[in-house]
Amino acid sequence: MVPWSYGSSSAMSQAIRVVHVIARMNVGGPAVLISDTVRELDREEFDVRLITGNCGDDEADYLETQAPDIRAIRIDGLGRSVSPVNDAMSWRRVVERLRDIQPHIIHTHTAKAGVVGRLAARLAPIDARLVHTFHGHLLHGYFSPVKTRGLIAAEAVLARGSDRLIAVSPQVRDDLLVAGIGHQKQYEVIPPGVTLGALPDRESARAALHIPSEKHVVLLLGRITQIKRPDRFAKAASIVHQQMPDVHFLIAGSGDLEAELRESMAGLPSSLLGWRSDIESLLAASDALVVTSDNEGTPLSVIQAGMAGVPTVGTRVGGMESVVDSGQTGLLVDPDARAVAYGLVTLLERGPLRSAMGAEARRQMNAKFSSQAMIESHADLYRRVLEM
Numbered sequence: 001m002v003p004w005s006y007g008s009s010s011a012m013s014q015a016i017r018v019v020h021v022i023a024r025m026n027v028g029g030p031a032v033l034i035s036d037t038v039r040e041l042d043r044e045e046f047d048v049r050l051i052t053g054n055c056g057d058d059e060a061d062y063l064e065t066q067a068p069d070i071r072a073i074r075i076d077g078l079g080r081s082v083s084p085v086n087d088a089m090s091w092r093r094v095v096e097r098l099r100d101i102q103p104h105i106i107h108t109h110t111a112k113a114g115v116v117g118r119l120a121a122r123l124a125p126i127d128a129r130l131v132h133t134f135h136g137h138l139l140h141g142y143f144s145p146v147k148t149r150g151l152i153a154a155e156a157v158l159a160r161g162s163d164r165l166i167a168v169s170p171q172v173r174d175d176l177l178v179a180g181i182g183h184q185k186q187y188e189v190i191p192p193g194v195t196l197g198a199l200p201d202r203e204s205a206r207a208a209l210h211i212p213s214e215k216h217v218v219l220l221l222g223r224i225t226q227i228k229r230p231d232r233f234a235k236a237a238s239i240v241h242q243q244m245p246d247v248h249f250l251i252a253g254s255g256d257l258e259a260e261l262r263e264s265m266a267g268l269p270s271s272l273l274g275w276r277s278d279i280e281s282l283l284a285a286s287d288a289l290v291v292t293s294d295n296e297g298t299p300l301s302v303i304q305a306g307m308a309g310v311p312t313v314g315t316r317v318g319g320m321e322s323v324v325d326s327g328q329t330g331l332l333v334d335p336d337a338r339a340v341a342y343g344l345v346t347l348l349e350r351g352p353l354r355s356a357m358g359a360e361a362r363r364q365m366n367a368k369f370s371s372q373a374m375i376e377s378h379a380d381l382y383r384r385v386l387e388m
Contacts, residue, residue, distance in 0.1 A: 015047040016382060019101055019128075021094065021117035022109040024079050025072065026055045027254075027275055028223055029300040030109050030135045031062035033192050033374070038070055040375045046382065051097060051117075053078030053090065058256050059223075060275040073097055078116065087116070095120045098128075105382055107131040111151070118158050129385045132158070133166040133190075136297025136318060139179055155181045163385050166190050168298040169319035188381060191322070192298050193374025194365070196307040197280045205284035209250070209271060216247045216348045219286040219310070221279070221301040224255035229315075231257075232292040234264035235337035240344050241268050247348060250286060252276045283308035287354060288347050289330075292340055296320050302330075303369045306361035311354060313343035329361035 020038065025031040038048045050072045055061040056079065063070055075097070077083070077090035094116055098106065106128045108117035114132050121128055139148060159165060159182035166188050167173035173187045199205075206213055218240070224230050237249050249270040251261065262272050276282060283289075289305040291314030302312045302323040312330035314320050326332040331347065333339035347354050 015043070015045055016105065016386065017047045017049070017101060017103040018105045018107055018382060019049045019051060019098065019103040020107050020109065021051045021113045023112040023116075024053045024055045024059070025050075025062045025067075026059040026223075027062045027065065029192060029297065030133075031067075032194075032300055033135070034109060035062065035067045035070055036193065036195075036371060037375060037378055039067075040371070041379060046379070049073065049101060049103070051075060051078075051094060052113075055079070058254065058258070060254055065275070066277060078113070087112075091116050091120055095124045095126075098126050099124060102126070103128050104386060105129045105131060107133070109133050110135060111155075114158060115154065118161060122161055129163045129388065130161065131164045131166065131381070131385060132162050133168070134172055134176060134297070135168055136295065137172055137176055139175055139295075152179050152181065155179075159186065162186065163388060164188060164381060166381070168192055169322035171319045171322055172297055175318075188377075190374060190377045190381070191369055192300055192303065193371030194300055194303045194307065194369050195371045196283075196304055199280050199284040199308055202284055205281045208281060209285055211248050211250075211271075211285060214246070215269075216244065217250055217286045217288075218247060218344060218348075219250045219252065219282055219289050219305070220292075221282065221289060221305075222253045222291075222299070224251075224253050224258045224261055226257065227294055228255075229292045229294055229335075230261040231264065232315075232335070232337050232340065233290065234261060234268075236290070236292065236340035236344065237265065237268055237270070239338060239341035240348075243341075243345055244348060245269075247344075250282060252279075252282055279304055280308070283310050286310050288313055288344060290340065290344060291315060291320065292335075292337075293317060294335060298322055303365050306330075306365035307369075309358035309362045311347060311357035311361055313340060313347060315340065323365075325360070325364060329357055329364055 052072050053075050075090050075093045077086035106121050108114045165182045165186045240247050251272045254275045289310050289312045296318040298319045312324050315335040316332040324330045324332050331343040333343045
């Protein structure tokens with residue numbers, strides 16, 4: 001198979017060279033969206049490359065598990081952890097690769113790669129347009145107030161040197177503007193595009209998971225890390241279990257708090273599956289998706305669930321309002337375990353309400369989050385930014 005990150009030399013010599021830079025392609029929304037963009041942009045018009053680091057031992061690598069067809073340029077040290085020595089070495093390697101490629105556009109993603117990639121372009125120097133995507137932000141729930149202020153100051157400086165800033169939702173854009181990061185004319189909102197495969201029937205999906213058909217099933221899908229608040233999920237699950245002992249909790253994901261969550265869920269009817277690629281099967285088996293995070297960008301899990309007709313109960317944080325029409329496609333609640341539990345019990349006890357919300361979620365998600373629209377929006381942005 002011809003790698004998607006490279007085209008024929010004759011065609012690519014005239015193409016717009018775009019280099020995506022991200023610290024690591026761990027399983028999650030950014031990796032999915034970048035992979036789709038690399039694959040689907042017209043290869044006669046765009047020569048798209050990907051520079052990335054390596055995932056941690058507690059993370060699943062999306063390229064290895066889901067996208068082996070995408071050939072990435074791997075940079076040692078360009079990963080999750082922050083180390084002045086390793087970061088300086090990885091920055092130098094990124095500069096070398098960018099000088100080799102001579103891209104027309106450097107498109108960075110997430111905080112660390114946003115720093116490394118944009119500084120590399122400006123200090124190398126490399127004559128390229130700079131685009132940065134905020135797949136969410138680190139303004140709430142990640143760091144101490146002092147570190148957060150430092151992050152905001154750094155992002156504000158980097159934004160001044162960026163040609164375009166992409167936010168995945170209006171809420172993410174507005175939060176960044178309020179923080180003083182960039183100005184209104186720099187921003188473009190490009191919602192994520194999602195493609196969901198065919199769903200198996202409910203009975204076979206549950207049989208494969210050894211879950212009886214009469215059970216209610218709640219699905220937690222994603223990274224098991226502090227910002228996702230697995231502790232809040234476990235407390236909510238315990239409250240739900242007290243009121244509805246027939247509820248089974250499915251947990252699909254990995255992360256540094258996986259062992260702690262497993263311990264917290266001991267004694268509750270639950271299945272901790274680790275990272276899974278068969279999202280369609282998990283959704284087919286589920287009655288509701290739950291999101292307990294302290295912050296979110298535009299979570300793909302909610303979009304995928306909606307496309308499958310599964311309503312979401314989630315915390316009202318970050319960009320959640322851009323994907324959950326509360327009262328119509330699911331329920332948004334305060335970031336509190338009891339509120340999450342109340343929302344879940346409300347949905348699970350009311351079958352007609354759950355079905356109606358699932359149907360509306362399917363309609364809205366398919367209308368709003370087209371993968372093709374996302375690809376076309378990026379192509380249009382790349383053309384326009386070169387005309388600046």
